[in-house]
Every structure is written in structure tokens, then in C-alpha cells.
Amino acid sequence: MFKLMKYEFRKTWITKLILLGITAAVESWFLVSLYMEKEDGLAASIAILMMLAIFGVLFIGLQSVITLHRDMNTKQGYMLFMTPNSCYKILGAKVLENGLSIALTGAFYFALGALDISLLFAKQGQLNQVWQMIQDIIKSFNEEIPLTSDALAAFTFSLLAGWITTVVTAYLADVISAALLNGKSFNGVISFVIFLVLNWAFGWLEGIAIRNIPNVVTMMLVRGGLSLVVAAVMYVATAQIMEKKLSV
Amino acid sequence: MLESKEVTKQFGSKTAVDHISMKLEKGHVYAMLGPNGSGKTTWMKLAAGLLKPTYGMVCFNGEPVSIESRKHVAYMSTEPYFYTWMTVKDVGKYYQDFFEDFSYDRYLTLLKQMELTENLRTKALSSGMMAKLKIAVTMARDADVYMLDEPFNGIDLLARDEIRACILSYATEEKLLLLSSHLVEEMEAIADRAVFIKEGKLIENVDLEDMRTQQGVSMADRYRQIYGHTEG
Numbered sequence: 001m002f003k004l005m006k007y008e009f010r011k012t013w014i015t016k017l018i019l020l021g022i023t024a025a026v027e028s029w030f031l032v033s034l035y036m037e038k039e040d041g042l043a044a045s046i047a048i049l050m051m052l053a054i055f056g057v058l059f060i061g062l063q064s065v066i067t068l069h070r071d072m073n074t075k076q077g078y079m080l081f082m083t084p085n086s087c088y089k090i091l092g093a094k095v096l097e098n099g100l101s102i103a104l105t106g107a108f109y110f111a112l113g114a115l116d117i118s119l120l121f122a123k124q125g126q127l128n129q130v131w132q133m134i135q136d137i138i139k140s141f142n143e144e145i146p147l148t149s150d151a152l153a154a155f156t157f158s159l160l161a162g163w164i165t166t167v168v169t170a171y172l173a174d175v176i177s178a179a180l181l182n183g184k185s186f187n188g189v190i191s192f193v194i195f196l197v198l199n200w201a202f203g204w205l206e207g208i209a210i211r212n213i214p215n216v217v218t219m220m221l222v223r224g225g226l227s228l229v230v231a232a233v234m235y236v237a238t239a240q241i242m243e244k245k246l247s248v
Numbered sequence: 249m250l251e252s253k254e255v256t257k258q259f260g261s262k263t264a265v266d267h268i269s270m271k272l273e274k275g276h277v278y279a280m281l282g283p284n285g286s287g288k289t290t291w292m293k294l295a296a297g298l299l300k301p302t303y304g305m306v307c308f309n310g311e312p313v314s315i316e317s318r319k320h321v322a323y324m325s326t327e328p329y330f331y332t333w334m335t336v337k338d339v340g341k342y343y344q345d346f347f348e349d350f351s352y353d354r355y356l357t358l359l360k361q362m363e364l365t366e367n368l369r370t371k372a373l374s375s376g377m378m379a380k381l382k383i384a385v386t387m388a389r390d391a392d393v394y395m396l397d398e399p400f401n402g403i404d405l406l407a408r409d410e411i412r413a414c415i416l417s418y419a420t421e422e423k424l425l426l427l428s429s430h431l432v433e434e435m436e437a438i439a440d441r442a443v444f445i446k447e448g449k450l451i452e453n454v455d456l457e458d459m460r461t462q463q464g465v466s467m468a469d470r471y472r473q474i475y476g477h478t479e480g
Contacts, residue, residue, distance in 0.1 A: 003345045011331065078329040081298055083346040084318040247299040 004085060004093030009101075012063050016101070019056050023112070026052065030116060034123050042120075046133075049116070053109035057160070060105055061167040064098035068171055072178040077248040087242035091171065095235055099164045106160045145216060154220035161227035168234040169198045175238045179245040202230050249274045249424050250295060250321075250393060254304035257290050264290040266448035267304065274392065275421040278453075279439035279467065280428040283475055287448040288428040289326060292395050296323035308393070319348065322391035326398040326428075328378050330370040336381060337366035343385050355388035361410055375402035383411055393424045400431050412438060436467045444474050 026048045033041030071077040080090060117134065131147075138145050138155070145155050177191030209226050213219040250272040257265040265287045272278055280288045293299040295306045297313045308317035330339050336359065343350045359366065362380035373381060379402045386396065399415065400408050416438060419425055426443075429435050435442075436456070444451040451474055456467055465473070 007342070007345075010333070014333075075325065075327045075329040076331055078298060078325055079331060079342065082296055082318060082323055084315045085346070086315050245300060247293075 001089055001093055001096070004090060005097045005100075008064075008067070008093055008097040011067050012060075012101075015063060016060065016105075019052070019059070019105075023049070023052050023056070023109075027112065027116075031119075034119060037123075046116070049109075049112070053106075053113065056109065057102055057105050057163060060101050061098065061163055061170075064094060064101075064167055065170040065174060068094060069174050069178075072175070072246065072248055081246075081248045086239075087246070088236075088239040091235060091239045091242060094171070095164075095168060095231070098167060102164055102167075103160055106156060110156060145220075148217075151217050151220070154217045154224070158220040158224035158227070161224035161231070165202065165227040165231040165234070166199065168231040168238070169202070170195055172198065172234050172238040172241075175241050175246065179241050179247070182247070198234075202227075205230070249309060250426075251307045251310075252291070252295070252304070253307065255291070255294055255301050255306055256303040257287075257294060257299060258302045263448050265294065265301075268445070268448075268450045269304075270443065270450055270453045272424055272426060272443075272453075274424045276441050277416075277419050277425040277439045278427070279432075279435035279442045280426055280445065281430075281432060281435070281442055281467075281471055282428075282445040283430070286445045288445055289397055290448075291445070292323065292397050292426070292428065293325075295395060296321060298323075320392040322347075322386050322389040322394045324382050324386040324394075324396045324399065326401060328370075328382070330381070332371040334370045335366065336364055336368045336370065339370065339381065339385050340366070340388070343388065347389055349390040351388055351390065354390075355384060358384035358388055358414065361414065362407070376404060376407070379403050380407060380411070383414065387414055387418065392422070393426070394418060395426045397428050398430070399427055400429055400434055408434070432468045432471050439467070442467050442470070444470070446474060 026045050029041060030045035030049065032038075033045055071080050135147060138147065138152070145151050173191040173195035176194055177187045181187035181190055206223060206226055210219045210222055213222060252268050252270050252272075255265055255268045256263065268287075268291060280292070282288050290299065294301055295308075295313060297315075297318055305312045307313070308321060311317070313321070334342070340350075340352055340355045340359075343355070344352050356366075359381075362377075362384050364377060364380055364384065368377070370378070370381070379399070383396070383399055386394065394415075396415070399411060403411060412434070415425065415427070427435065427438065439456060441453065441455055442459075443453045454470075459465060459467070459470060463470075
């Protein structure tokens with residue numbers, strides 16, 4: 001499994017390195033602006049860092065779906081599928097590597113954000129302004145999150161787990177397209193519809209599960225936990241279809 | 249060792265392999281022959297477990313091809329299939345990571361014979377160099393079965409001699425070699441049995457020596473008879 005994960009990482013490490021490079025450049029801009037007290041530079045660099053954090057995590061998930069699609073639809077897939085590994089292992093390595101990448105990227109940007117906010121506060125000492133900015137960011141995702149450390153941690157967990165579930169759902173839709181609908185008209189459209197239906201079904205299930213939970217932190221933890229359970233179910237279904245039906 | 253039981257593969261309305269049943273035994277070098285589109289490559293991919301049959305099955309030592317059989321069956325696709333980010337060294341390391349029967353020393357020896365170096369990037373290889381690399385990495389395995397799809401494609405005459413010698417060095421009583429090629433004369437010098445496939449169907453699986461002595465025809469003659477290209 002570790003060897004498969006290593007090669008999954010090798011397939012995507014250049015884009016991750018590019019993301020890291022851009023982040024380092026923008027972070028340098030932020031630090032210089034902070035040191036030189038340039039308000040415009042600070043505002044712009046913070047906005048870009050926020051964008052990088054959000055789209056970086058999204059992109060890492062999307063790239064994993066693209067990689068699986070390429071493995072199933074190009075000759076390079078022989079490298080993977082002719083090895084003596086089951087589809088459970090092959091897909092498991094993809095899910096774990098990507099889940100780990102998403103979690104680490106999320107944690108990295110979370111830590112970077114915390115560091116930058118601390119620096120901003122230490123330099124400018126404007127606690128209220130900094131606090132307001134954090135609130136605005138969090139509220140853009142969810143109005144009800146209280147600004148406590150446990151709530152923020154639960155919120156981050158729920159957000160990342162939800163994204164991992166979305167990625168695994170996309171795996172399932174893509175595998176259905178490649179294994180069951182291969183050669184049929186509109187298979188891409190059908191698999192996209194399957195993806196939307198599965199996401200809707202998950203949203204509906206989640207709605208029922210968290211409906212009567214009054215505590216926001218508990219609700220976020222339940223939502224994150226449920227996401228991971230759904231991701232596990234989707235993973236088993238996807239691997240089973242690959243094992244029985246996938247031709248590369 | 250390899251048994252094809254009524255194997256059929258359909259792609260939409262097209263039947264690429266049509267109820268092929270045959271047994272391939274160890275200790276032989278088989279030439280799988282047929283014009284383009286006859287089903288040779290599809291059958292090999294079914295035997296390698298890359299394609300799932302629509303009907304029937306391919307068995308290795310009595311069991312349907314599976315993860316276990318991939319440990320003992322070395323398959324070389326006719327198409328380039330290495331990841332484009334890989335160097336020649338990465339390809340060897342990859343095989344070493346996943347195939348217990350792979351020998352990196354043997355790989356280095358074969359690379360030297362093929363005049364390839366480890367630092368070359370796979371995406372920069374010419375078609376001839378790519379063909380040599382595919383042979384080197386496949387033959388560096390100590391597998392029970394070798395299935396080589398068009399191993400001489402894109403390879404010049406001199407390198408072809410080296411590859412032929414390399415392949416023949418693996419032809420022992422314990423191993424099964426299956427090679428597909430449109431270079432019939434080339435195959436005649438290597439194979440002792442021939443499998444003729446036409447339009448997805450098995451025409452015959454014959455011993456070449458018997459065919460020569462009993463029918464007085466060579467493999468090339470038989471090829472012409474089956475596929476209609478008789479000499480004037």
C-alpha cells in the first residue's frame with residue numbers, strides 16, 4: 001500500500017510543489033508588506049493567501065480525480081493495473097494519499113493563517129480589526145460557528161472530510177463511467193448526473209443526521225464523521241466495480 | 249499453464265475475441281499470428297487481466313487470471329505505457345517495487361545490451377528505444393509466462409537479433425513464451441508452436457515441426473493460406 005501511495009504522490013507532486021512555491025512567494029509579499037506597513041500589499045496578499053488555501057485544497061482533490069480518470073482511460077493505466085495489487089489496494093492508496101494531502105494542505109494553510117494573524121497582531125496590535133477579519137472569513141462559510149478553538153477545529157475537520165467525500169463520490173461516478181458505461185453514448189453526462197445525485201443523496205442524509213443537534217461543535221463533528229463513513233461506503237462500492245468490471 | 253475457455257470480448261457491437269478455447273503449455277515458444285485487428289492484442293490483455301472478458305475466462309495454472317497470476321505472468325504491451333515523468337531508472341525501480349521476480353541487476357545488463365542509459369527520460373525516447381526499454385524491463389522479470397505483444401515493432405535489424413537472442417535465452421522447459429508479431433519470418437526462427445487467429449476466432453494452435461514434416465508447409469506458407477495472401 002505504501003509503495004502505491006508513494007507513486008500516487010509522485011504523479012502529483014509537481015503541482016503540489018508549484019502550489020507551495022506560489023504560497024511562499026505570496027507569504028513573502030505579506031511579510032514584506034507587514035514589515036514596511038503597506039496596507040494595500042497586506043490586504044492583497046491576505047486575500048490571495050485565502051484564495052490559495054481554498055482553491056489549493058479543492059485543486060488537490062480535483063487533481064486526484066483527473067489522475068484516476070487518466071489511469072483508467074490511457075495506456076499508462078497498465079503500469080498500475082498490471083501490478084499484483086487488488087483494486088481495493090489501488091483505490092485505497094489513491095484515497096489515502098489524497099485524503100492525507102488534503103488534510104496536510106488544510107493543516108498547513110490553517111497553521112500559516114494562525115501564524116500570519118499572530119504576526120499581524122504583534123506588529124499592529126489591532127486586535128479588534130484582526131478578530132473581525134477572522135470572523136468574516138469563517139462566516140463566509142458558516143454563519144453559526146462560534147469563534148472558539150474547538151469549534152474552529154471541528155469546522156475544519158467537517159470541511160475537509162466533506163471534501164474527501166466529494167472526491168470519493170467523483171471516483172465512483174468516474175469508475176461507473178469507465179467500467180459500466182464504457183462505449184455507451186453520453187457516458188460522461190450520465191456519470192456527472194450520477195455524481196450530482198449521489199451528492200444530493202448525501203446532503204439529504206446529512207440533513208437528517210444533524211437536524212436535531214443543537215450544539216454547533218457536535219453538529220460539525222457528526223457531519224465530518226458521517227462524511228468519512230459515506231466516503232468509506234463509496235470506496236468499497238467503487239473498488240468492487242473496478243475489481244469486477246473495469247477493463248483498461 | 250494458460251488456458252483460454254470460450255473467451256469472448258465485445259466492445260459495443262464489435263466482437264474482438266470470439267469464443268477462443270485453447271491451452272498453452274510451458275516449455276514452448278508460441279507465435280500468435282494474425283493481421284491487425286484479428287484479436288491477438290485483446291486476447292493477451294485478457295490473459296494479463298487488463299481486460300475483463302464478456303464471456304468465458306482465461307486460467308493460469310487452473311485458476312482464473314487474478315492478482316496472483318500477475319505475479320507470474322509478465323506482459324509487454326505493444327503501446328508505450330510508462331508514466332511520462334519517469335526516467336529509465338524510475339521504470340526499473342517501479343518494477344522492482346511491485347514484482348518480486350524482478351532483478352535490477354538483470355535489468356541493468358539488458359539496458360547495456362540495448363544501449364540504453366538509466367538517466368534517459370521515457371518521454372524523450374524514440375519508438376525504437378521505447379521498444380527496447382519495454383523488452384528490457386519485461387525480460388528482467390523471472391516470470392513463468394512472458395507475453396510480448398509485437399516485440400520487434402520499431403526495432404532495427406541488428407537490435408532485433410539481440411532481442412531475439414535475449415528472448416530465446418528464456419525459452420526453457422519451465423517457461424512459456426507467447427509472442428505476437430506481423431513479422432512472420434522473424435517468428436519462424438523463434439517459435440516452436442503457432443496460434444493463428446482470424447477475426448477474433450482461433451483458427452488453429454499447431455506444432456510447427458509437425459506442420460513442416462506432415463504437411464510440408466512453413467509457418468509463413470500457412471499464414472498465407474489462412475489469410476489469403478498466397479504467392480503467385
